[in-house]
Amino acid sequence: MKEKIKSIKVDYLARVEGEGALHVKIKEGKVTDVRFNIFEPPRFFEAFLRGRHFTEAPDITARICGICPVAYQMSAVHAMENALSVSVDGQLRALRRLIYCGEWIESHALHVYMLHAPDFLGYQDAIEMARDYPEMVKQGLRLKKIGNELVTLIGGREIHPINVKVGGFYKLPTKADLAVIAEKLTWARSAAHDMIDFTARLDFPDFKQDYQYVALRHPDEYPFCEGRIVSNKGLDISVEEYENFFQEEHVKHSTSLHSLTRNGEPYATGPLARYSLNFDRLYPDVQRAATGARLSETCFNPFKSIIVRSVETLQAVEEATRIIEAYQQPEKACVDIEARESRGCGCTEAPRGSLYHRYTLDAEGTILNAKIVPPTSQNQKIIESDLWHFVPENLNLSHDDLTWKCEQVIRNYDPCISCSCHFLNLTVERG
Amino acid sequence: MTADAKTLVIGIGNEYRGDDAVGLDVARRLSQSTPGKCEVIQANGAGIDLIGKWENYDHVIVVDAVRSESAPGTIHRIDAVNEELPDAWFHSSTHTVSLPEAIGLAGTLGLMPTNLTIYGIEGENFEPGVSLSPAVKQAAEHLIARILDEVATA
Numbered sequence: 001m002k003e004k005i006k007s008i009k010v011d012y013l014a015r016v017e018g019e020g021a022l023h024v025k026i027k028e029g030k031v032t033d034v035r036f037n038i039f040e041p042p043r044f045f046e047a048f049l050r051g052r053h054f055t056e057a058p059d060i061t062a063r064i065c066g067i068c069p070v071a072y073q074m075s076a077v078h079a080m081e082n083a084l085s086v087s088v089d090g091q092l093r094a095l096r097r098l099i100y101c102g103e104w105i106e107s108h109a110l111h112v113y114m115l116h117a118p119d120f121l122g123y124q125d126a127i128e129m130a131r132d133y134p135e136m137v138k139q140g141l142r143l144k145k146i147g148n149e150l151v152t153l154i155g156g157r158e159i160h161p162i163n164v165k166v167g168g169f170y171k172l173p174t175k176a177d178l179a180v181i182a183e184k185l186t187w188a189r190s191a192a193h194d195m196i197d198f199t200a201r202l203d204f205p206d207f208k209q210d211y212q213y214v215a216l217r218h219p220d221e222y223p224f225c226e227g228r229i230v231s232n233k234g235l236d237i238s239v240e241e242y243e244n245f246f247q248e249e250h251v252k253h254s255t256s257l258h259s260l261t262r263n264g265e266p267y268a269t270g271p272l273a274r275y276s277l278n279f280d281r282l283y284p285d286v287q288r289a290a291t292g293a294r295l296s297e298t299c300f301n302p303f304k305s306i307i308v309r310s311v312e313t314l315q316a317v318e319e320a321t322r323i324i325e326a327y328q329q330p331e332k333a334c335v336d337i338e339a340r341e342s343r344g345c346g347c348t349e350a351p352r353g354s355l356y357h358r359y360t361l362d363a364e365g366t367i368l369n370a371k372i373v374p375p376t377s378q379n380q381k382i383i384e385s386d387l388w389h390f391v392p393e394n395l396n397l398s399h400d401d402l403t404w405k406c407e408q409v410i411r412n413y414d415p416c417i418s419c420s421c422h423f424l425n426l427t428v429e430r431g
Numbered sequence: 432m433t434a435d436a437k438t439l440v441i442g443i444g445n446e447y448r449g450d451d452a453v454g455l456d457v458a459r460r461l462s463q464s465t466p467g468k469c470e471v472i473q474a475n476g477a478g479i480d481l482i483g484k485w486e487n488y489d490h491v492i493v494v495d496a497v498r499s500e501s502a503p504g505t506i507h508r509i510d511a512v513n514e515e516l517p518d519a520w521f522h523s524s525t526h527t528v529s530l531p532e533a534i535g536l537a538g539t540l541g542l543m544p545t546n547l548t549i550y551g552i553e554g555e556n557f558e559p560g561v562s563l564s565p566a567v568k569q570a571a572e573h574l575i576a577r578i579l580d581e582v583a584t585a
Contacts, residue, residue: 063447067477114479114528127532130539138540145483160475 024391024406034387049370054080054339054361055166061357061372062160067110070103070151071350073164074225075357075372080166082239083344083361086337091330092168093225094323099154099161100224100348101320105188106147107351108271108309108316111414112195113140116306119408120202136198143191143313146184150320153177168334178324185321192314193289199307200293205405207390208300211382212265213273216349222281222315223274225348230277231267232298239347242356248373259378266381269353270413271308272299286315302386302412309351309414339365350375352414376415383413438469438582439488439544441481443495443530450503450554450567454494457552457571461578469582478533482542491544492578495530496567497521497551504566505553506574512547520551548581550574 025033045064049057057076062069074096081088088096113136114126123129130137153173155161163170214235218227229245230236237245246267248257261267276298279287290311299308345358353375360369386409394402442458445451455473462471470488474481485491497507497520509516516531528536530549537543552574555564563571 110479125532126528127535127539130536134540137536138542141479141482141540144479148480148483 022387022406022410024387026391026395029392029395031388031391034384034391046370046372049359049367052367054083054359054365054367057357057359057367057370058164058166059160059162062164064372064374067107068103068350068352068355069160070099070155070164071348071355072357072372073161074100074348075346075350075355076359077164077166078225078346078348079344079357079359080346080361081337081344082346083342083359084166084337084340085342086167086335088168088335091328092334094327095154095169095172096164097221097224098320098323099151099164101316101323102147102150102154104147104316104351105313105320106144106151107414108313109140109144109147109195111351112199112306112309112313113137113143115414116309116411117199117202119404119411120204120303120306139191139194143188143195146181146188147316149184150181153181165334167337168332170333172329172333174329175327178327182321182324185317185324188317189314189321192310192317195310195313196289196293196307199310200295202306204301204303205390205394206301207303207386207393209302209386209389211272211300212261212267213276214267214269214378215274215277215354216347217277218281220281222278222283222319223349225346229347229354232277239345239356242345242347243358243371246356246373246378248377257373257377258380259373260381266385267378268382268413269375269378270305271312271351271353272302272305273353274349275299275308275311282311282315283318286311286318289314303408305412305414339363352376353378376413379413379415383410383415386412437488438490438492439485440469440471440492440494440578440582441484442471442473443475443481443493444473445475447559447561449556449558449560449562450552450564451496451557452561453496453552453554453563453567453571456563456568457494457550457574457578460571460575464575464579477528478530479528479536481530481533482537482540485537485544485547486542488544490546490548492548492550492581493530494550494552494574494578495521496554496557498554498557499551501553502566503553503555503564504570506570506577507549507551507553509549509551510547511549512543512545516549550578 023035049060057080058073061072061076064072118125118129121129126137151161156163212231212233214231216223216227217230228236228238245262246259247262248259251258279297293307295307341363343360347354347356355375356373358371359367362368387406390409394405440461442454444454446455458471458473499520511534516534518531521530552567552570554567
């Protein structure tokens with residue numbers, strides 16, 4: 001007898017950062033409910049920051065995530081500098097881009113080779129995949145290591161870097177320090193091309209949605225730390241205007257806040273959004289590599305985010321190489337800053353998407369108020385929306401296959417549940 | 432890596448989660464008392480990154496906090512080349528790839544050191560905070576002495 005209701009239940013989602021759950025309910029061939037159940041306790045970082053000095057924000061916020069500490073530091077320092085009307089330019093600015101390149105390389109390499117590729121090749125995990133693709137997995141490990149080394153070199157240590165400060169750095173690398181990494185980047189360039197070729201040959205489900213993509217856009221560069229916040233639906237605002245156009249809402253089933261536009265629409269941030277809004281800002285050879293991988297200038301198939309992450313890895317390698325070639329050690333490691341009563345915000349492009357910080361300071365520079373909107377919070381609605389669309393198109397799959405595919409839909413966004421709090425475990429109930 | 436250092440000690444943990452920091456504590460104190468004898472590093476527990484760290488060493492010792500329902504401060508010793516690590520002992524939620532998974536991957540790829548010893552110290556409290564439980568602190572002292580002996584005779 002045919003079951004009336006089926007549920008897909010995944011209590012622990014593997015290969016995503018943090019912990020969480022998904023429940024999908026299907027009744028008589030129709031999806032009737034999609035819910036993320038979040039049980040990692042919220043992380044109260046916004047509260048920890050209150051009463052601390054503004055100079056402490058980069059080190060405290062770096063603790064939010066072990067995978068993307070640099071993103072937290074960069075959004076924090078830019079927000080503080082915005083509040084205190086300071087601009088960090090020249091080589092110091094370049095070094096900030098360089099440490100961010102390191103984070104993109106290590107984070108994308110981890111996700112593409114270890115977490116996402118096994119989905120497409122039909123393996124449970126990277127260990128199983130390594131039996132048949134040992135050289136690819138080794139390549140991923142080596143690429144990730146180079147990203148880590150870049151973060152260590154500029155940031156003082158690999159996890160939770162300590163050398164970043166509001167106004168610049170505590171200590172600067174010498175040109176000779178950077179030359180050591182430059183040699184490794186030559187290998188990394190070739191590996192990133194392999195990564196693009198490898199991911200482009202995977203089989204992708206024919207799935208796309210009319211996403212509202214949101215990302216930073218800079219006049220000249222592929223975005224890391226600066227630019228206007230733009231969308232493919234006509235949005236074009238300064239970072240200061242962010243809260244006029246985006247809102248966060250509480251949902252019962254999650255300790256993470258869900259982000260929406262002020263009009264109540266979901267939107268997507270991350271590699272696909274960045275790429276589709278900034279293709280013309282990629283280096284010409286990276287554009288050629290993307291086109292060679294049969295990617296258009298915009299991409300609306302979230303499964304293909306694995307190719308886009310590979311393209312962004314190449315971009316980060318190219319960018320790092322250019323920064324190192326042009327590097328001249330500046331005389332001062334940071335610019336002088338004076339505290340005053342102020343309010344400032346910053347938005348930078350974490351590997352997983354836009355990361356917004358806003359702080360209010362008193363005259364002594366004590367933090368009175370902090371707001372942090374991580375990319376995974378912003379993408380939760382879109383992940384749910386993808387599942388609402390993906391599941392009905394794939395009801396022919398067996399229960400196990402459909403459950404697994406739902407996990408993949410989530411992994412397309414490389415969600416970082418720890419740092420969105422703020423989040424993820426999977427049920428598909430159907431009949 | 433110093434020229435004659437053939438042994439690498441890796442202390443793993445999160446310094447802000449109570450007893451989870453014990454691996455880091457052991458590494459910190461060992462690095463002050465083993466000049467040249469061995470290389471000592473601290474890591475946050477991202478298992479995947481350990482493979483790249485131990486690739487040039489013959490002897491590797493990893494120290495981490497574990498939860499196996501033993502008495503707090505119990506020191507577990509596992510020869511990871513010949514024995515399987517109990518997955519549940521090493522909490523992996525924010526580590527992406529856990530220590531046992533990293534060892535599995537290294538084994539498949541032929542990237543295991545000749546000797547890999549895991550010392551797991553049973554933790555008591557993993558709540559946010561920066562102090563070690565008394566039993567765990569004491570176990571750390573014992574383990575430091577034991578590792579110094581091991582390194583001296585390696």
